[in-house]
Amino acid sequence: MMRRRQFLNLSVSTVGGVLVYSVDRKGFGILAQDKRLRIPLRFFNENEAVIVAAAASRIFPSDESGPGAKEAGVVVYIDRQLAGPYGRDAHRYTEPPFEDGPVEFGYQGKVSPSEIYREGLKKLKGFEDLSAAEQDDALKQIETTHFFSLLRRHSIEGMFSDPVHGGNIDMVGWQMIGFPGPQMSYFDDVDKHFGEAFRPKPVTLQQITGTKVIPGEDGK
């Protein structure tokens, strides 16, 4: 399916000045010098991406307690997931019959995550233009929907997954909570620092392995 190439425009100030960040499928780093970043979108159109970015920012606001979904690039993360095997439901059993079952057996629907977003976002038209308080009210209206539970879960994933997946830019999520990413050894530290914060400098998987890591969303 062909579609016009869509971009998410982010101002540099919202993504933290100088950064090295893979903005396309090739995964090379760029230096943000021109005050605007144009990130190619894989699944969302521009308007959808703006709404998702705004909604994720209400779940994880940027405030004095630390960076939020905006700085972490959560929308980029979600966009890539929905365009990949997860969004297409490649991991889920999708044979009929589809019947609503008890909550203990999980989501039984036919609709894939990418379709759930596409439908759910239709109900948030104009969301980006609302005030913060109005946005919170709009989200409270859909708080019990499957769409919102995915949005919340994916916001957490986009904050705290390895930057190779498009979110957690510059490891801002990990730095906020004191998680150092994948490290080779805590042998000398695991039984020390009792009662005190031990905070090694965070590293990404790519940095620690020194090899190119192909994330699941870029697979078949």
Place this chain on the structure above:
Amino acid sequence: MKTLPAVDVVIIGGGWTGLLMAKELGARTSLSVVVLERGGERNPSDYPADMDELDYAVHHRMMQDFSKEPFTIRHSTSDQAYPLRELGSFLPGTGVGGAGEHWSGLCKRFVPNCFEAYSKTIERYGAKKLPDDHSIQDWGLTYDSLEPYYAHAERLLGTSGQVGNLRGKKIEGGNIFEGPRSSDFPTPANKVPYFSSLFRDATKSLGYHPYPNPSATISQVYTNTDGVTRPACTYCGFCTAYGCMIGAKAQPTTILLPVIKKHSNVSIRTRASVRRILHDGPATNRRARGVTYLDESGKEVFQPADLVFLSSFILNNSRLLLLSGIGEPYNPATGKGNLGRNLTHQVIVPAAMLFFDKPLNRFMGTGSVGMSIDDFDADNFDHTDLPFLRGGILRALSDTGLPIRTFGIVPPSVKSKWGAEWKKAAAYYYDRTASINFIGEHMAYKGNYMDLDPVYKDHNGDPLIRMTIDWRDNERQMVEFMTRKAVEIGRAMGAKEITPYAGLGKYEGTRYQSTQIRGGTIMGTSPDVSVVNTSSQHWQVPNLFVLGGSTIPQGDSIGPTLTLMALTLHVADAVVNRYLKSPGKLV
């Protein structure tokens, strides 16, 4: 269908038990052995790049592909079953090594009492204490008969731990409730991280008997009995759902595969998905002729063999026997038949979520390292005045620090689930929160079993296995009791706020507990009550042996990996020393 050249032995499934049997037969016989594994190859060198919580622990890269073949589930025979459309309460592996590649490494022996839970319960409390619908029964094997195999398995794995009962002598600091060991652990206990140390000190002050978890994430460099050397664990925290990046965690690919590769009589075929075991002969003394499987190209082929080992994932063992028409399916209405019976899991809950005012640095640890108490396990405490039987272990594990699945837990005083207040609290408590985990025994009941699903099929058109499983009051009461104990311990640990577990409702297929489901092809002393004998030989098909957790009639509270390895070594002895000399029924 193409018929391949006959081999002596075919092993279905290349996980812990299948590969251990392959290694034993490779080393001790000259038989031609083929292992059929439906997943792909795996090598320890694949694993440094797997330290990615999203792809491995959230999207389950190493697990059975549920898009092609899930399980269905219902709470009782009067309910409709639904597919578990996504992996949930347990995570079967796929690929060489199976779930053994992504296990946590907890390596504890079963307590002697659990092998005879039925008769020991009657002896102490009388038959009336047992719930009406229970179906627990003794194994027919005892701890003492398995002890040498436990010791052997520990030497293979290099298990780290602190002895609590050496040849009957109780030793403080170890688990004084463990069965007598003939030898100490091969390697000393692991280091104790902060949160686990708080648990140790608190439980000791309350008069309990904390011990360091026995673990296959080893404390120091170790060379095992096969000459395989592994490095010391570095406590990186990527164990459960991951292969070990340095091979410190014992995995089939680190301790079995290199040895198997030295034996030219053993070969492993990957992407070989077994569909049926073919058999002929009279009903009570049939003979397995071999297996049919879909090869790498998707073509179905017939592999003749004189001896068949079925060692796939627990539920898939029952499924393959049901699909192959081997043995009488269990009927819960009449109690007839044994195939599919005694499906049990474990009762695992965060009994008390603790919130501290100090950071815990809980990203450091392993899937198994930590401290536990067995004071309320099995029948280690008097149940006379309690509304339940059996028990479990309260423990402070160390592998709770990866953020995607643990971020967002906030104390009861915070009501929101998103937004500024929640985010601030969740970020603050991320490294100040950990749970006292309860892992309990799930009693076997007449109504918990497996059969073939009448509606849902796999991608080949074969019926899925249907689980009928739910908790009973025994488990609910047990959890309530343990939750109270956990809260008491949490207070003694200095927690500022505590969220007690809300209580066990219905069995949840979505909430991960453990991959340690059991039953379906249980062992026993008579074909009237079991599918295989105590040497794991099928009662009706003497050249078919079933390996793994499916043979456990009534489990212990803890994970069975070490026990399954001990059982496999016990079966290997029975096969090599007895069966091969005189093929036929072992009695």
